[in-house]
Every structure is written in structure tokens, then in C-alpha cells.
Amino acid sequence: MTIDEVVLLLKASQSTGLTTLQEIVLRSSWSGKTYTNIACEADYDEERVSKIAAHLWQLLSAFCKEPINKSNFRQTVENHRLSKAHQQLVKEFNKAATAISLEFPSGPVSLNSRFYIPRLPIEELAYAEMAEPGSLICIKAPKKMGKSSLILRLLVRANNQGFRTVTLDFQQADKAVFASLDTFLRWFCAKVSRELELEPKLNDYWDEDMDSKVSCSIYFQQYLLSALSSPLVLVMDGVDWLFEYQEIAGELLLLVRWWYEQAKGVEVWQKLRLVMVYSTEILVGIKQTQSRFNIGLPIKLSPFTKEQVLDLALRHGLDWTDGKNVESLMAMVGGYPYLLRLAFYHLVGKGGLEGDLEQLLQQAPTEAGIYHEYLNQFVLVLRDEPELQDAFYEVINATNYVQLPALACKLQSMGLINLEGDRSTVACELYRLYFRQYLKM
Template sequence: MKSIEHRFGSQGTRPQNTATSQAKSQPSIVQDHQGSGDNIAGNKTVNNYYSPPPTPTANDGNTEALQLWTQKLTMYRKEEAIASDPEQKFQLKKKIQECKQKIQELEKQEEKIFKNCQQSNHYIERPPIEEQCHQELSRPGGLIRLKAPKRMGKTHLMNWLFERMSQSQEYTGIVFDFNEPESGVVADLDELLQYFCSSLSLALDLPDKLDEFWQKKRAKTLKCRAYFEKEILKSVEGNLIIAIDNIDRLFEEKYQETSLDFFGMLRSWYGNAQTLPNWQKLRLILVYSTEDLPNLGMYQSPFNVGKEIKLSEFTSEQIKDLVSSYGLNLSNEDIGCLMELVGGHPYLIHEAINYLATYPEKPFSEMLVKIPTDEGIYYQHFQSYWKILESEADLALALQKIMMSDVPTSLSQALIFKLESLGLIGKHENLVYPRYKLYQDYFRSHIEQLKEIK
């Protein structure tokens, strides 16, 4: 199987075929300004309270470096809030921007580390999910609807499936990520369809003949179908798997007009693949994070056909298998204590076990105590949530309400959609609750920070 993961470019309406530079194994650390007390704010009282954390070096681990840079960011933000001199504020803003840049670089590296540790030697099967997916992809015109909150292992399963299908040379796989194109592209059906077609051509190393098809006076989706049928399907030997990741971006209300036609087109393609011989080589994987599907007609929706797969959490036995794959030995009591905080969440479990394997000298009890704090192993995970919450005050207010309540509570559907997609809440009928004790413990201890978001 020729497995290709194609990501959109960030400029223009079509992806550019440019080489991507390799990320450095360690971040380039710019030395901090020197001086007794780090007197940027010009306030000796402030200096007594805020001595700068040490600047991370190449010898620091990725997680430790990330924590140090974030501590520096917090310090500079506090100093900026009370600094009065314009020049001092300007210098602090530069330092804040530097910290943000370093944090972003380190977070990208952490994400790569997590994906690397999820290779086949650490992949834990969740029967019968894998076999169900394999059977559906082996069927002419197969379609999988892969649903789970963020970081539940959807991409991991998708990679495992591609590897499994690669045992046969009859499959070519492409990943199309809806999180990459600009909002303007997603909002305009014509631009989106051109982007989609051009991306497939680029991923398959085919010439872009888009202009030949788009000059004709046809409906936009018919132009897309014609291009896909004549330029993509005919060029692929064997079967073609297209995995559309983060397709729930189209569930947002602002993309409603685009989504109706795009989803209708996918449903039509699925129908073609059931009956037309030249379309039967097509396989689709739709990957999304929420139960709240768009309101589509019965024959316009690709979410009521094919095989639905809901990723489950790890069981205690599967966690034991993962622990063994890392060469560790945790007691049933240790695993139970960890699951009490994070359930069987694949990412959170992976992070904990990977940490224990990386730092065998660190006691399990110490890790467990620090888990729901900013000093723990999920620090980066929490920071990814703060980035979102700080830009969406209504979401922060809703989360505050949920985390402080001892009973399930009600929210608007729009807020439920966002929080469920993030994996922060569970839902039963029309009521929601903190998904894990980890989240409730952490955000309760940071309730004042939530209240400050306006």
C-alpha cells in the first residue's frame, strides 16, 4: 500500500508542493536577559516576588523545557500587568512573544513524540474495532465513520489500519485534514472543492488539471465529481482509501451552506461506489469528535451509511498490556489509582506510562500526586485547553459551571458541542458533567483563573 499523509499548505487557495524543513531535535534557546532580580519592570517589589525561572537548555527534557518556558511566560505577563513605563511594557511584550514562540515549538515536538510512541510496538488493540474496520475497508465502496473525542486514538487507529492494509499492494491511502485550510477556503464551496481536488492530485503526485474541468459550465459538485472520476480514480492502481480527518470542522454553523453540499457530494460518491464498477475502488474514512451531527436529509448525509466505529477507552487489562509493552511493572492498585483520575483515556494513559518509562527513578506516587497540577505530566495538555478558553469567555464560564457542580448540569447545544469535542465533558441525555476527575480537580483549583477570563 502506498501510504501518503498530505497536509494542506497555509497560503493561497491551493496547496503548494514545497519541501518541509525538518524540525530540530532540540529547540533553539535564546538566552534570557541578565541582571540581579531581572529588573525589566523597574519595580523592586516585583523583583522580590518574581525571580525568573532558569532558561531551558538543550540538556533539559522536552517536558521540563516546556514547563520552564511557561513559567517564564507567566512571570512576564504578571510583570507586564503592573509595569507603567511604555518602554518597559514594550520589552516585556517582546519577552512574552519569545516565550509563546518557544512554547509553540516545544508543543509541536511533544506532539511528534506522542505520535512516535504510538507506533505499532505500543499499539494496543481494542477488539473488535480493528477487525470491523479492516472488514469494512476490504469491502468495495466501504465507508467508516470514526468517532471519538480528541486524543482518543483516532489518528493512531487510522495509521494502524493503513499499516494493516499495506500488507496488500492493492491499496493507496491519503489523509485529508480539514483543520489546515483557511476559513475563507472552507466557507466557499467552489474554493473548497478545488482545494480538495488539487490536494488529492498533489498527494498522488499527479499533474494538476483543475482549470480544464472548472472552466466548464457545470454545478460545482459535478465539476468535482468529474475531476475525481477522470483524473484521480483512473490514475490509481488498485483501491484508494481517503481518510478525511477533523471533518467536524464543517459542523460549525458558519460553514452550514458549504457543509450541506460537501456532505451531499460524499453521500453521492458512496452511492456510486456501491453500484458503479469504476467507483468501487473508493474507500472513505470520516473522522470526527462529536455526537452532534449536522441536520442533513436522509439521502444527503454520509453519517448514516457505512460502518460506525466509536472508540472506547482502554480497559484495565489493555492498560496492563501497554505497561508490559514498555517493559514496566505496575501493580493493579497503581493502575486503579491512575484510572480513578483519567479513566482509560488512551492519550492520558500513554503519557503517564511513557513518563514512567522515561524516568524510571521517579516514584509512581510522586507522579500521581502532581498529576492534577501545573507541575505534573499533563501540564502541556492543560495549557492547550487554556489557549482555547482564554479566547472564548463563554466556554470558560460554561466550564466553570460544570466543574464546580457536584451534579450533572445543563448547557446550550453550541457549548456542549465545543466542550464535548475537546473531550472535557461527558454527556447523558441533555445533561453534562466533568469527563474525568482529573479535569474537575485541576479546574477547581484554577477556578479564579477561569473567572478572570472576560
Template sequence: MLFLWHGNIQNKNVQNRPKSSMLDSEDQIQLNTAQLQQQRRVASLRRLQSEIDLLEKAYALQSQKVASIRKEWQLETDPSRKFQYSHQLQEAEQTLTELGDKLKALEQEVQAIADVILAVEQGIYVTRPPHEDKCYQAITQPGALIRIKAPQKMGKTLLLEKILNYARQQGYRTAKLDLKLAEVEILKDLKTFLQWICVDVADSLELEPQLAKHWQEVFGVNKNCTRYFQKYLLSSSDKPLVLAIDNFERLFNYPEIFPQFCLLLRGWYEAAKSSDHIGNIWKKLRLVIVHSTESYPSLDINHSPFNVGSTIELLEFNLQQVIELANQNNLGKQREQDLSAFMGLIGGHPYLMQQAINHLKNQQVTPEELLRLAPTEQGIFRDHLRQQFQHLQRNPQLELGYKKVVMTNTPVMLDTEVTFKLHSLGLVKLVSNDCVPSCDLYRQYFSNRLG
């Protein structure tokens, strides 16, 4: 279970506006945006679950096929026929592996979306000063760009929700793109990808797409996307537009898209610096980019959105924040000592700490027993640990590198790409350029599994 930090945001501008029995259409849209976004998450969840159901059926059929071919291969005595069965078995097992990988990826997406849905509904929020105030101040600046970075499951998406909620309270329009939800076919072609963005943002603002009207083939795709935002999305209202892009790191593996899209975003940011009519239009755009690793492909320094604007790096909770999380979960003062013991195992990792709190609340198992079993397949973190182990198994370089990290008590220097991928997964902390396990839970579990 994930959590959503809860804060009481006061908006004097909103409070001081004269009350009216009638709301204009844009105000009504803003009042409904948060609810609409939650509905879109639920719809995405259902769509992904349908895909999982189909994949599970395909996986079951393929498993039967593999078993059947393997049986024929074992019974066959003719060398020629046995060779044919061997080849068929190899192909069938490869297909089964691919289906399994797709199934696991979809299940992870479903879990991530389900966690956010639950977090929004629960309304729990632990502040991380000064990050919130810094983001609230930045988002009100014309042409702002905010970049939020942290390993997976550290609360980036939930902080993003707070920023968007604050922006709505300022009367701003908001649109959020979750790149995890973009289908692979969309990410294979720059034109398709940019048109998907244009339509998705228009849909978030409850505007007609009007893509045919504003997209002229005589221009390049980046120019067309810029014209669409400038002449339509930004010009359709005097109110600022906050465009949030979550899971930006997904683009790192698409060289056809990543550098051109970064060039586009940097161009929009620079356009807002102009004092002419065009610059005033782009001042209404506020960008928020969220990603889980610094290991992005190399970019021209003048074409990158990663070296401008405000940067927010989320770290683990400290003890005071963990206690606040426990209080909001109604854990009780008598459990604070138990939390300290868990911090010795998992640090202040927000996701893992929430799991620990949930089990301490149930009181079905003693804290001592929870701690003893935690780094095992019987422990409360087993699903998370297995998921991390699967990430390593899919990449032999990561597995070998992490084995070096957990099998020694001193910081280890690894290949730069391996280091950043392990950091993105939250498996290591960086000490200068070297790696150490993020927490003792990981050291205990993976030294056993990889040793």
C-alpha cells in the first residue's frame, strides 16, 4: 500500500474571490479536474487489467504447448525428429518467456496505478520541507520548469499530485501525461508521439483535439507541436497551463524521440523568456518533469531541459517524518520504538515504511517476528523484494554489479550505467561515485539470493 501526503494548502487568492452562485466553464473544469484524473486512473487500471487477462490466457496456452512439445521431445527416439522437436521447444520457450516478461511489466504498471489511486483516496501526506514550498513558489513563476527526481517508490508521483492540486487552487489549468501508459507503438515514431501528447492534453482540458486544423504537414513535427500549443492550447485561455510529465525516464530507451522531445521542451522554456507577444503566450506554460534516474542519454547542453529550472531530489524520510506518517496512520505512541527498529532495517524508505506500519497496526505478528522474517520469502516485503530480484535477473550486468555491492562492507565502484540503473531502482545509495546497499534489508536478502 502506498500513501499520499496530506497538507492544508491555503490559497488567499481563491479565498478572497467574491462568491458566485454561477461558475464559469473553466472554473467548473478545474473543480472537476482532480476527480477526472482519478477516473482516468481507474479507466487505465481496467484497460491494463483486461490486457493482463488476455495475456494470462495466452501464457496458459503457451505453457501447455511447451509441455506438449517437451513431452514429444522426451519420447522421440529418431534423431532427426528429436532435433525438430528441440528447435520447436526452443522457440516455444522463448515465446513463453516473452509473454511472461510482458505480463510482469503490466502487473507492475497496475500495481503502481493502484497505489496512487489508493493513496489519493486515503489522503495521507507527510511534508518534506522545503520541497513543497519550493515547488509551490516555482509553479507560480511565468515559464517555470520543475524537475523532480528520485528512485522508484520514493513518492515522486504523489508530490506531483500535490503540485497539481496547488496549481488548481491558484486557478491554473492542469494536464498530466504518464509516459508509462503510452503504448509501445506510440513511442516508436516522433510524429505519433507528439500528436498523442497534443490530443491527450486537449482531452485533459476538455477541449476538442482540432489536430487537423493546427497540424500542417509543411512544417516539421516539433514545429507543428509548438504551433498547436501556442495557437490553440495556450491561447484558448488567459490562465496558466501546468503540463506535468511523469515517468519521463521511459523515453531514455527511445533515441528516435528522446533528443527531439528534449529539444522541444527546452525551446518552450526559452520561448517564455522573450518579452514579445509570443513570449507572453509561452509564459503561461509551466512544465513539471518527473523521472527516476539521472542516467539519461547525452544531450547538447543547450538542448536539454535537465540543466535549467528548479530541481527537487526526494530523499528518504527522517525519524520525525516516519513518526508523522505513523501518527496519520493512527499507529499509536507505543509503536514509536518499533519504528526505530524498522528504520535500522529499511531506513526511511517511504513505501517500505508504509508497509511496515500497516502490519504493525494489524498486531497479528509481533514486531520482533516481523523483523526476523523481513529479509526472507516469508517476510512482509517479499513481493517487493521479488520484484527487485526480477529486475536484476533480466539484466546480467546489474545482477553481477549488485552482487559485488551486497557481498562487501565497503563502497564499490561500478560501471556508470550500471550505477545509475541500480540507483534508479532504489537498490543503492551513492557515496561519491561508489555504491552501497540502500538499506540492510537489501543487503541481507540479496547477499543470500546472489551469493
């Protein structure tokens, strides 16, 4: 069986189908990802991921008539063929679904996907900037807004142009990395070295009598960049997450600014093309007055427009050209790409909901809705942070806007609110309706 056959079999055989989280666990486990990685990438609790997985292995063990667990899942299932009874079950299930080959909305949208909505003119601006010597691109958007999909396309374009590429996700680093600025910068340099398949030679360039930033810059200039015959595109993902470690974050931003300025006059620094990815406004000068990090090309990913949502509907085989269904869906979830794609996935791919937008919207802010698993994760996070919960609860109950100077940026990075200046409003009606019910239960 292929992973698609596994998913179809479980959908067809279970009266309730598969939940969003169950399908993520199946597909990610098939790809060899750990429960920790799955939980991190999908924004779910690791213990919950583990429990969901254990239930799935029980179901598959019954189908295959032999024990299945995470370690032998793919190897065992690939050697099994669907029985005639299971083939008939899947065939009947497919009759109730569309002939369109759907993609479950999890992670970056694949390069050859028909469901990717181009971000014009943003993409072309980013491609052009990346080709400029010593460039810096700053991509800002809340979670689930399409940053990873755009980054994937930037990296492919860079590779096609013969550039070297390295991606650092600061959320994936061990906590010990952030023990001090020196420890962090040594990890930073070693990580880039290994990604470039170069032997880390930190001790040859690191001088304990100098500032750590100076040693890091020397390492990049005299070793890493000098060793490359082509430009290096260095993507730094989760930059705002670093602000849990304020001293390190502030010093890194100052370092990036210095590298960017050096590229204007020093040829070797022109090989470096930086891409910084974050979810909320970045401020520098943490120890003194704060100001916006305003160098390089700023790119802000906004929610989809009505025209883009109509395009996405058509790509799913839905004739919504009169615009009424587009307006109804956007009235509930706005233009948020993940929420929209999950709706289309269920409208088109699940026979019980096919074409029934009204039912989907009625259930959306409830436990029976397609968004419950996703939204419940926010409930768990907010309950662990009472001040953040109270601030968000104030926003969802406001008739106008709310001013939240201390907490607005974090709520914005989570994608829960829109922030214009110091004015906070709830991101979409789905959030208002759902969190009013479940946030303080």
C-alpha cells in the first residue's frame, strides 16, 4: 500500500473518517519524522500526537493482521496489498468524493501543486532581490500564512541559479545553544559549515580576547564565504522566537545589520544573501529604546483576497463564480490560507460534506467542526499563559478595537489578531465564535 491508500482505507473504514491530526501523524510518520518534529511542525502537543499515533497503529495492525508501530509502519504496510474487500470499500468511498487529487493542507505547498496560489508581485520582488549582491529579505507573516511555501520556492530558485543554500530554524536548536551569545554564535557558525559540507574550524578563527560577534564575522568572511565560488542564500527562520533570549536576539540583529552594511563596500560579503523569516514585528536595541528592524526588502504576507479565494475554489473543482459562497466562507475564516484550504479539502474530499458549505460553516466554531483540533491547541497554549488569555478574551469580546501594547505582538504572531498600529482586532469570525465558547470553560 502507498500512504495515500492507507489514508483512504482508514477514511473509508472509520465512521468518523480521519481527523486533521490523524492524517498529519500518518503522513509525517511515513516520511520518517519523529513525534517531536510532528508536534513542532503541526503546532500540536507531543503527548497528544503520541496517543493519536498509538490508536492508528492499532487500527492498521488489525487490517494487516500483524503488529504495527511507528518503527515498522512504512516497511510493513508497503508490503501489504489491499484485499478485495478493502478495495471495494475504497472504491465506494471514492465514488462519494471528487475525482480531483487532493492534497492535505499540512506544511509547505509542494512545488508542483495546483493548489498553490502565487503571491504576486511579492514572489518576483523576492527573486529579484535575492539576485542582488549582499541583499537582505525580511519576510513577515503570522503562522499558517504561507511563509514556508514561499521560502521553498525561493530556495528552488536559488539552487537553479547555482547558489548555495542553508536554512536555520532557531526553534529546532537545543536549549543549551542559547546559554550565552558565544555559545549561540559558535553553534550558528558550525551549523552553517556543516550544511555547506565544510569542516567546522571555529578554533582557527575564534579569538577569546575579541567580541564574539567579531569572531563570528571573521569566520564568515575569511573561511565560509571565501571558500564558496557562488553566492550563499542563508535563511534564518523563526527569528522572532529568539526574543525568548533577548540578549542573543539583539546582538544577532546588530550583527546582521553590520553584515548588510559591509556588503556595500566589501566584495566577499556580497556573496551573502540573507532571508529572515518571522511572525511579528522585530525590534532592535532591546537594552535601550526599541526601534523597528528596517533594513533590506520587507515582505508582508497578507490574507488572500476574494479573487484569490475564488481561484482556490476553482482549483478544487468548485464553481463558485457567482461569489456568494466565497463571501460566506470568507465571512467566517477571512482570507487565511490554511483555514481556507482545510475547508476546501473537506468540502471536496469528504463525501458527507461535499458541496455542503452551509453545514461546514455551521459546525466550524464547534467541537464537531473541521477546525476543532487546530483551534483547541490555541486554547491549551492560552490557558498556560493567563495574561495572554485575558488579553485575547478582551479582544474577542470587544465591539471595536483594543489596545494591548504588551501582548499584542505575541497574539499577532500566533495569527489570532490583526494589529494595525496599536489597535488589535480578532483575526476572523471563526476565532471570535470558537474561543468565546471554549477559552474559559
